[in-house]
Amino acid sequence: MEQRIQVVAVIGSALLLLVILELVRRRRLLERYALLWLFSAVVLLGLAIWDELLSEVASSIGVATPVNALFFVAFGFVLVLLLHFSLAVSRMADQTKVLAQRLALLEQRQRHADAPGQPDYEAATASERAELERAGRLG
Amino acid sequence: MSTNARYVAVIPAYNESQTLRGVIQSIQTEAPEFDIVVVDDGSTDRSAQIAQRAGVAVLRHPFNLGIGGAVQSGFQYAQENGYDFMAQVDGDGQHRADQLRVLIASMSDDPSIDMVCGSRFLTDSGYPAPISRRTGIHLFSQLLSRIVGQRVSDPTSGFRLYNRRAINLFARDYPHDYPEVEAVLMVHWHRLRMREVPVQMLQRGGGVSSIRSGKSIYYMIKVLLAIFIGMARARPVPEPGEEAPVAAAHGI
Numbered sequence: 001m002e003q004r005i006q007v008v009a010v011i012g013s014a015l016l017l018l019v020i021l022e023l024v025r026r027r028r029l030l031e032r033y034a035l036l037w038l039f040s041a042v043v044l045l046g047l048a049i050w051d052e053l054l055s056e057v058a059s060s061i062g063v064a065t066p067v068n069a070l071f072f073v074a075f076g077f078v079l080v081l082l083l084h085f086s087l088a089v090s091r092m093a094d095q096t097k098v099l100a101q102r103l104a105l106l107e108q109r110q111r112h113a114d115a116p117g118q119p120d121y122e123a124a125t126a127s128e129r130a131e132l133e134r135a136g137r138l139g
Numbered sequence: 140m141s142t143n144a145r146y147v148a149v150i151p152a153y154n155e156s157q158t159l160r161g162v163i164q165s166i167q168t169e170a171p172e173f174d175i176v177v178v179d180d181g182s183t184d185r186s187a188q189i190a191q192r193a194g195v196a197v198l199r200h201p202f203n204l205g206i207g208g209a210v211q212s213g214f215q216y217a218q219e220n221g222y223d224f225m226a227q228v229d230g231d232g233q234h235r236a237d238q239l240r241v242l243i244a245s246m247s248d249d250p251s252i253d254m255v256c257g258s259r260f261l262t263d264s265g266y267p268a269p270i271s272r273r274t275g276i277h278l279f280s281q282l283l284s285r286i287v288g289q290r291v292s293d294p295t296s297g298f299r300l301y302n303r304r305a306i307n308l309f310a311r312d313y314p315h316d317y318p319e320v321e322a323v324l325m326v327h328w329h330r331l332r333m334r335e336v337p338v339q340m341l342q343r344g345g346g347v348s349s350i351r352s353g354k355s356i357y358y359m360i361k362v363l364l365a366i367f368i369g370m371a372r373a374r375p376v377p378e379p380g381e382e383a384p385v386a387a388a389h390g391i
Binding site for chain 1: 216
């Protein structure tokens with residue numbers, strides 16, 4: 001690997017690793033999501049420093065230029081990370097749905113307990129409330 | 140069917156203030172045995188207030204979940220409140236309350252039936268569907284009929300009556316976006332039984348269909364994908380007490 005690109009690769013992946021560690025330290029990034037990032041950064045840093053290993057990887061996967069093997073590995077990590085976050089987002093979307101449905105059921109139950117058979121006063125808008133009060137149904 | 144069976148009609152509503160009052164009133168007069176619950180799926184208009192004024196139960200989602208989430212809230216309400224039968228009626232006025240009798244009659248006719256679907260296409264009901272929508276429905280109809288081994292003429296119809304078994308199933312797991320087609324498959328996989336009956340429907344009284352013409356291709360691809368993925372899944376939905384099929388139940 002040419003020296004200049006090696007220096008860039010080492011600095012780049014070292015910076016990535018430091019940023020991730022700092023984010024975890026400040027609790028901006030949960031460990032559960034940081035693990036995959038840390039693993040990616042460590043592997044990339046390792047390959048960037050130890051260029052004999054990188055050459056080995058390159059020849060074993062049939063890549064002529066070692067630095068392209070580095071890109072290849074980095075791209076693989078990006079794909080895995082994206083999939084990981086798609087899973088996380090799906091899970092959260094589903095959890096949000098469950099929460100919204102539970103909330104709606106509990107609110108309805110609460111309204112019913114407060115005033116069975118009455119239109120809901122609390123959830124009504126201000127003008128609705130005025131109307132309801134005029135009608136003498138809840139005032 | 141005992142005479143004191145309890146019925147609930149679920150009206151999923153997303154910005155249906157034009158038609159909602161009429162839908163509620165027609166159920167109250169034409170099918171008074173039904174309690175009514177409106178699921179306000181994060182409407183930005185006065186749908187929820189209209190329903191509350193009409194004195195029916197209202198479930199208000201804090202934001203829009205989509206038709207699948209709205210109907211599922213209805214199933215959960217029916218389950219929690221111990222209803223024996225639940226009807227699903229659109230809030231746009233295209234389903235006629237007097238036709239609920241047809242659904243009930245069909246279900247009482249054969250107690251082994253878990254879901255009765257009102258179909259526009261079993262007889263010439265005079266429902267004027269646009270040709271593009273008819274083509275899509277026809278495709279789903281052919282495909283579904285082949286998979287489930289019984290004729291399903293109107294798989295996208297949301298005018299349905301469910302018994303307790305179906306309520307319990309769908310309260311646990313109901314498809315997300317365009318749920319009617321997939322729900323037919325779920326009924327089949329869980330060895331529940333369904334039947335179609337011819338019903339009269341009206342043109343929608345207002346609002347927009349969840350299947351807009353510009354989106355219909357996207358809709359078809361999505362439902363087809365759901366059908367095929369569903370077929371490939373070894374066990375589509377677990378039984379109660381097992382892990383849920385939903386992503387929510389799993390750690391990452």
